[in-house]
Amino acid sequence: MTQASELFTEAKKFIPGGVNSPVRSFSGVGGTPVYFDRAQGAYVYDSENKRYIDYVGSWGPMILGHAHPEVIEAVKQTAEKGLSFGAPTEIETLMAQKVCELVPSVEMVRMVSSGTEATMSAIRLARGYTGRDKIVKFEGCYHGHSDSLLVKAGSGALTFGVPSSPGVPAALAADTITLSYNDSDAVRSTFAELGDKIACIIVEPVAGNMNCIPPEPDFLQTLREVCDQHGSVLIFDEVMTGFRVGLQSAQGLYGVKPDLTTLGKIIGGGLPVGAFGGSRKIMEHLAPLGPVYQAGTLSGCPVAMAAGLKTLELITTPGFYEALSAKTTQLLTGLQQAADQAGIPFTTNQVGGMFGLFFSEEKSISRFAQVMHCNQDRFKRFFHAMLDKGVYLAPSAFEAGFVSAAHSDADIQATVDAAAEVFKSL
């Protein structure tokens, strides 16, 4: 058994910052990252075999819990037939059919290997389809790390206080218009001025990269209306919300149909998968049918398709989302009561199995600026004290949390009990 500090020291010699994705480094909360060795159900186990109740779930994919036996079996059986071929396979079509069946606006879909690829490709398609260059995004939303989208982005970039990255050409960034999430008036006035130059709006229909912020009533509908009025493409980035907030994803939950949807995380069951899809009319502009180029050596990798398809099958069980949502509510109600009893200003947001925790005097958090005013120092202390007690939360005050079907009532109660003690010490 090796201590995390030793593993991290060794990693830093060979990997920038010791990590392959910045938020993992714990720079948002301080200290040494936990090194995981294995996971099962609601639990992750570190390199010294300490068990944690996990509310990160590999940042969302593990909606069934870790290492679900049926998902693992599907992966094993598929892997035995060969890992990838770079040629069409039947399982890709089965996956595409399933996505088209579940996600209301998707008539055709293309698989990629990450959320970043999905959003980058959807933006190119929107630009190619409309013949326009400008895009609209929202402050605090994160859509992966491609150039056009790494402009005042959230997630890791926000945690590091570097909203736009060096290396993003200024000319490209100039085509990205960043507005305030949930500010419908700003959207209307921007379109009144520039509508005929705007290729698309890209939005997280529930923002999950500035903690968890649900859309205000009519916000998504406003986006739909301005896109219709101005011939722009509406892209819902459902990499996080896809199959997380409901079986039909956020677009089903809120009853607003985008033109294009990006997916990731759950759709791969924990393996590297992303996807983008939408109306046939737009998707037919993609190569080889149309002129907009997009490709991927490992896209639709059969092993990843097997993990994703099995996951999608299992979440289709009747009552799955009701149970997940109820469990998440149970967790948040318990945490709120514990915080109130300890006199700690605290509030939460929830959409389905996705949640946000805020150390704030304000009772309703719906704007990026409010998230920035939360007590980050208190969050850091809360995070570390919970970690000591065997509860693994996202190591940043700007990330959403996730509950899985594997979390039992006892797990939720144990988490609330731990928090009750921790709140008293804050």
Ligand code: PMP
């Ligand atoms: N879009 C959203 C909404 C995301 O949450 C993320 C990742 N957290 C991405 C895109 C990028 O996905 P990936 O990390 O797989 O590139």
